[in-house]
Amino acid sequence: MGLGNSTLGNMVSKNLNVRNVGKANLLIDSVSVSGANPGDFAPGASTCPAGGLAPKDKCTIAVGFTPSALGSRSATLTLHDDAGTGAQNVALSGTGFADVVVSPASIAYGNVKLSAKKIKALTVRNAQPVEVALSKSITGSDVGDFAVTGGTCAATLEAKASCSYIVTFTPRAAGPRTATLSVTASPDLLSPHAVSLTGSGS
Structure with a gap:
C-alpha cells in the first residue's frame, strides 16, 4: 500500500479496505505496525464493527504516514483477526521530502573590486501545508563582507x-x-539551512 509523498513531520493518510x-x-x-520504519506509519480511525464484520461486508482502516527522514520509508501493517488463517500483512511505503528547501547551497561571487558590490539571489521554498516563521543570520571569518540587502522573504512564509x-558581497580586503548564511524556518526538521558564501577582493 503506497502512501505517496509527504514532507518531514507532516501526515498524509489513506484508507485500507x-x-x-x-x-x-x-x-x-488489533492492528500493529512493524518493519524498517514503524514509527512513520500509524493506524487511525476504523469503520470495522467491534462486534465483527459480516460476510461479504467491507470496512476501512485509516493509515497515516508521517516521515521522520528523507527518502523511501517502509513498514508492515498487520491485522490480527479470528479468521484462522494467520495474521494478514500489508506492506506500507512512502517517501519523505524536505519541508523547506533553500537554494543554492552555496554562492560564489568570484573576484570583486574593493568597495564594489555584487549581488546574488537565494530562494526559500516552503513545501509544507502550513506557514513557517523565517529568520536568517550571517556568521564566519568575514561576516562584514556579506549582507542580506533585500528580497521578498518576510518574517513568515x-x-x-x-x-x-x-545577498550582497562587498569585499573590505584583498584575497x-x-x-555562512544560515536560514532557519519553524516548523522545519532540517533547520537551520547553511549556505556557503565565498568571494575574493581584488
Whole structure:
C-alpha cells in the first residue's frame, strides 16, 4: 500500500479496505505496525464493527504516514483477526521530502573590486501545508563582507510558497573572503539551512 509523498513531520493518510470473504463474522482483534520504519506509519480511525464484520461486508482502516527522514520509508501493517488463517500483512511505503528547501547551497561571487558590490539571489521554498516563521543570520571569518540587502522573504512564509533573499558581497580586503548564511524556518526538521558564501577582493 503506497502512501505517496509527504514532507518531514507532516501526515498524509489513506484508507485500507478490508473485506470479509468468509462465511462467518470476521473479528479484527488489533492492528500493529512493524518493519524498517514503524514509527512513520500509524493506524487511525476504523469503520470495522467491534462486534465483527459480516460476510461479504467491507470496512476501512485509516493509515497515516508521517516521515521522520528523507527518502523511501517502509513498514508492515498487520491485522490480527479470528479468521484462522494467520495474521494478514500489508506492506506500507512512502517517501519523505524536505519541508523547506533553500537554494543554492552555496554562492560564489568570484573576484570583486574593493568597495564594489555584487549581488546574488537565494530562494526559500516552503513545501509544507502550513506557514513557517523565517529568520536568517550571517556568521564566519568575514561576516562584514556579506549582507542580506533585500528580497521578498518576510518574517513568515505561507504554505506552498517561495520567497527570496538578496545577498550582497562587498569585499573590505584583498584575497579570499568567506562566511555562512544560515536560514532557519519553524516548523522545519532540517533547520537551520547553511549556505556557503565565498568571494575574493581584488
